[in-house]
Amino acid sequence: MVVKVCLHTSLQRRTPAGLVRHLEQELPAGATLADLVSALGLPAELKGVLTVVNGRMAEPSQALAEADDVHLIPTLSGG
Amino acid sequence: MLIWRVNLRTGSLQREAIPEPWSRLGGRGLLARIMLDETPPACEPLGPNNRLIFSPGLLVGHMLSSCDRISVGGKSPLTGGIKEANAGGTTGLQMACLGIRALILEDQVAAAGETRNDWRVLHLSLEGARLEPCADLAGLGVADSAARLLRRYGDHVAVALIGPAGEMRLSAAGIQNLDKDRMPSRIAARGGLGAVMGAKGLKAIVFDAKGAAKPPIADPEAFKAAQKVFSRNLADHPQTALYRDYGTAAMALTCNAMGALPTRAFSSGSFEGAESLSGEHMREVIQERGGEGTPSHACMPGCAIRCSNNYAGADGKSLVTPLEYETIGLMGSNLGIADLDVVARMNWEVNDLGLDSIDLGAALGVAARAGLMAFGDGARAMELLGEIRKGTPLGRILGHGAAVAGRVLGVLQVPVVKGQAMSAYEPRAVKGTGVTYATSPQGADHTAGNTVRAKVDHLDPKIQAALSRNAQISMAGYDTLGACIFAGFGFAVAPEVVPGLLNARYGWQVGGDILQLLGKETLTLEREFNKRAGFTAADDRMPEWMTREQLPPLNSVFDVSETDLDGVFDW
Numbered sequence: 001m002v003v004k005v006c007l008h009t010s011l012q013r014r015t016p017a018g019l020v021r022h023l024e025q026e027l028p029a030g031a032t033l034a035d036l037v038s039a040l041g042l043p044a045e046l047k048g049v050l051t052v053v054n055g056r057m058a059e060p061s062q063a064l065a066e067a068d069d070v071h072l073i074p075t076l077s078g079g
Numbered sequence: 080m081l082i083w084r085v086n087l088r089t090g091s092l093q094r095e096a097i098p099e100p101w102s103r104l105g106g107r108g109l110l111a112r113i114m115l116d117e118t119p120p121a122c123e124p125l126g127p128n129n130r131l132i133f134s135p136g137l138l139v140g141h142m143l144s145s146c147d148r149i150s151v152g153g154k155s156p157l158t159g160g161i162k163e164a165n166a167g168g169t170t171g172l173q174m175a176c177l178g179i180r181a182l183i184l185e186d187q188v189a190a191a192g193e194t195r196n197d198w199r200v201l202h203l204s205l206e207g208a209r210l211e212p213c214a215d216l217a218g219l220g221v222a223d224s225a226a227r228l229l230r231r232y233g234d235h236v237a238v239a240l241i242g243p244a245g246e247m248r249l250s251a252a253g254i255q256n257l258d259k260d261r262m263p264s265r266i267a268a269r270g271g272l273g274a275v276m277g278a279k280g281l282k283a284i285v286f287d288a289k290g291a292a293k294p295p296i297a298d299p300e301a302f303k304a305a306q307k308v309f310s311r312n313l314a315d316h317p318q319t320a321l322y323r324d325y326g327t328a329a330m331a332l333t334c335n336a337m338g339a340l341p342t343r344a345f346s347s348g349s350f351e352g353a354e355s356l357s358g359e360h361m362r363e364v365i366q367e368r369g370g371e372g373t374p375s376h377a378c379m380p381g382c383a384i385r386c387s388n389n390y391a392g393a394d395g396k397s398l399v400t401p402l403e404y405e406t407i408g409l410m411g412s413n414l415g416i417a418d419l420d421v422v423a424r425m426n427w428e429v430n431d432l433g434l435d436s437i438d439l440g441a442a443l444g445v446a447a448r449a450g451l452m453a454f455g456d457g458a459r460a461m462e463l464l465g466e467i468r469k470g471t472p473l474g475r476i477l478g479h480g481a482a483v484a485g486r487v488l489g490v491l492q493v494p495v496v497k498g499q500a501m502s503a504y505e506p507r508a509v510k511g512t513g514v515t516y517a518t519s520p521q522g523a524d525h526t527a528g529n530t531v532r533a534k535v536d537h538l539d540p541k542i543q544a545a546l547s548r549n550a551q552i553s554m555a556g557y558d559t560l561g562a563c564i565f566a567g568f569g570f571a572v573a574p575e576v577v578p579g580l581l582n583a584r585y586g587w588q589v590g591g592d593i594l595q596l597l598g599k600e601t602l603t604l605e606r607e608f609n610k611r612a613g614f615t616a617a618d619d620r621m622p623e624w625m626t627r628e629q630l631p632p633l634n635s636v637f638d639v640s641e642t643d644l645d646g647v648f649d650w
Contacts, residue, residue: 008332009325009359010317021359048317050534055338055508055633057536071336076318077568078529079327079404079503 001066002026003036008073011042011049027064034060036070048075080180080294083208085201087279088127088186092208097180103587106136107163108559108597109181110152111604114161117183120611124156124271125248125278126187133174133182133239133284136561138580140175140294142381143306144313145566147172149239149256150558155270157250157438157480158497158522160609160618164272165526165558167378167387168256168265173237176288177203187279197280198246202232204287216282218243220431220468221255224283225263232285234261240283242433245273247470249478250498251438252277255430258378258387264400265378268435269524270499271480297586305579312576313383313569322386322565323375327404328358330503330531334408337537338633339508341413341501343454344444345494345625348505349632352417356407361390361419370395384565390423398423399430405525408503409440414447415454425457428464434478439464441481441493441500449488492624497522497614504529506621507630507637509537514547514639518619518647520605526564528554538635544643548650555605556598570594599650606648616645 002024012019025039033051037060038044051058052071064070082095104112110132114120122128131153138146149171155162174182188197200213216224221242228238237257244252252273253266296302313319321329331353334340338348354360365372365388372391377384378401387401402423410429411422429436443460446452451473452459466474476487481500485493494501499522506513511530516523528550535542557567560577570577578589589596609618625637 006332006336008336009321009329012359019359019363050333050532052336055336056538057534069336071332073333073336074317074321075532075534076321076327076329076333077532077565078525079330079408 001029001031001064003064003068003070005036005040006071008071010074011072031064032060033058033062033064033070036064042072046072049073050075080178082181082183083179083203084183084185085208086185087281088188090210092210104137104559105139105180106134106148106150106559106561107152107165107555108601108604109134110150110163111161111601111608113181113183114152114154115604115608118154120154120608121613122154124154124159124275129154129275131184131272131275131279133170134180135171135175136559138584139171139561141296142172143580144310144381144383145379145563145569146561147379147381148561148563149174149267150561151254151267151272153272153275154612155272155522156248156274157271158499160497160522160612160614161520161605162270162272163521163558164253164267164269166256166265166267167563168258169237169380170239170256170286171561172380173286173288175294176291177205177286178291178294179203182284184279184281190280195280198282199280200228200283200285201281202285202287205290213282218246221263221433222431225255225257228283228285229261232287235287235289237286237288238263238283241273241276242431243468244432244434244478245277246282247475247478248274248277249434249475250274250483251435251442251478251480252433253435255433258400259380262400264430266430266433266435268437270522273433296584298583302580302583305576305583308573309569309576309580310383312572313566316568316572318565318568319384322384325358325362326374326386326388326401328361328402328407330358330404331407332357332359334504334531337508338630339505339531341408341494341503341505343415344413344448345492345505347631348508350412350417353412355417356411356419356422361402364419365390368393368395371397376401386565390419392420399427402426405503406436406440409437409500410443413440413444414460416457416460418457421457425460425464428461432464432467434467437502438480438500439477441495442477442484445481445484445488445490445493446477448490448492451488492628493622495523495622497618499523504531505630507625507635508633510540510637510639511537511543511546511550513621513637514543514644514647515551517621517644518547519551520602520609526554527551538633540639543639544647548647551602551647552595552598554598555601556594559597559601602648619644
């Protein structure tokens with residue numbers, strides 16, 4: 001399956017073409033949010049990061065589904 | 080430290096000792112105490128019995144990072160209740176250096192007609208206080224007024240001033256303060272305190288701390304040690320780097336991801352143009368354009384976070400400083416506008432008029448619902464702001480904020496509580512912040528207790544009251560210290576720093592619960608004032624339409640129970 005990922009602020013990826021914050025990630029069926037984090041090469045324990053799937057806060061154990069909209073958001077206290 | 084009391088009718092200017100019951104308070108807490116002790120709660124906010132009070136928080140004056148904020152208070156013409164609005168900049172620092180714990184402005188000379196020509200400026204220095212005429216500033220915008228005042232009094236002074244909106248006594252008028260680079264851009268925005276100042280015939284207050292020493296410290300070594308711990312914790316905290324690089328605008332994509340970005344007059348929580356309003360995009364634009372723009376700027380001397388910015392246009396010339404998330408949410412996505420340049424120009428305009436960009440953005444959203452502008456039409460939005468500068472009836476309606484605009488224009492879906500517009504967190508998607516909007520004595524205001532950062536299910540109605548309670552207590556405490564909302568994450572690493580700093584500064588012996596004690600005392604005083612002003616539990620409610628109309632894309636309503644709302648302050 002393929003999920004959509006948005007990497008916020010400091011998690012953006014620096015590439016030769018510039019910073020990338022939107023990408024698609026292929027994962028095996030039944031993969032969890034923790035599996036996605038691992039596939040992205042990020043630390044397993046994402047300290048200080050809010051994980052939001054389809055608009056709702058999600059735990060690492062949450063199973064993902066095709067076309068899920070995943071946001072990894074370094075925590076801020078508001079505006 | 081002392082109190083300055085100025086009577087605008089008699090011209091009396093008096094220095095007073097701080098009464099004992101006020102001696103352990105500053106900022107928001109002291110405002111609440113003075114209001115309850117001296118101001119008739121049922122008074123007319125724009126009449127002679129209301130007071131306008133300036134008070135730096137307890138820790139102000141030492142260039143402690145992010146802790147030099149000025150609190151301004153009085154009875155709000157917008158909410159009809161107690162009001163505290165705080166701002167960064169240099170006003171708090173210079174007041175504290177002058178030894179002023181509170182400046183109390185009383186009474187007024189009633190305006191003879193619609194347009195008055197007897198505007199005055201209050202000047203405070205070590206030599207004393209004086210009131211001087213400044214009729215030449217009548218009708219001038221904040222930028223031109225500040226420039227003239229700096230030429231007149233020297234560019235080392237701090238200035239708090241109103242713009243045309245305050246002169247017209249519009250309910251969404253705020254009080255602007257200079258930032259550390261002397262830009263009049265740090266506004267005590269909320270609740271119409273600029274109108275209270277205008278009603279008193281005061282255009283500006285100049286604080287000249289030339290020759291003044293920093294406030295005394297009872298135990299300098301202990302203060303230095305506590306300051307060192309706080310500074311290190313703040314510098315090491317990951318949020319400091321995030322705010323430095325992306326500013327508060329980073330919240331745009333966060334809120335959009337959570338379905339909480341106010342969009343098209345609070346009709347959706349998701350905006351298709353969020354990407355071009357984001358802090359990530361803004362940083363790239365500022366860096367590409369160069370010139371006067373900078374993605375990182377300190378509004379107060381000594382601030383290590385530097386979350387502010389200067390946003391420049393394509394020609395490298397500044398369009399506005401700063402461009403912040405709340406304005407982006409209310410004047411961008413809330414109006415269907417996806418262009419940061421357009422939002423920046425609107426922001427400069429409301430800054431210069433001396434208006435709260437949150438209430439104005441919400442009012443323009445209401446105007447769009449009423450058909451006065453199309454969503455996404457930035458040129459028309461600027462025309463509507465132009466109506467305010469001209470003082471036309473339509474402009475005045477908008478300048479009184481979203482609640483009045485809704486009533487006049489026949490729009491029922493108005494995002495306000497106690498007459499004050501909501502900030503850029505949709506309460507149907509971040510329900511804890513919604514509880515704060517509903518119950519805060521200040522009216523809808525995210526700075527009274529935002530819960531967006533909590534790692535919880537923000538849609539679960541059962542857990543939100545406790546979240547809001549804790550956030551409201553902490554924020555009322557920080558507002559009493561004079562600490563910026565973002566100093567909070569630095570203090571949270573080592574909570575013992577707060578009593579450490581207070582004990583060292585004042586020779587007190589307060590314990591580890593002082594932040595909560597100050598917060599609870601402040602909220603209790605504010606609620607008592609509002610109760611005497613006629614507020615009941617019915618005022619602590621979300622607008623009914625938000626409990627009924629589903630918010631896409633999560634299709635949620637505000638469904639925190641009334642029992643929970645009524646129990647927020649049961650501690």
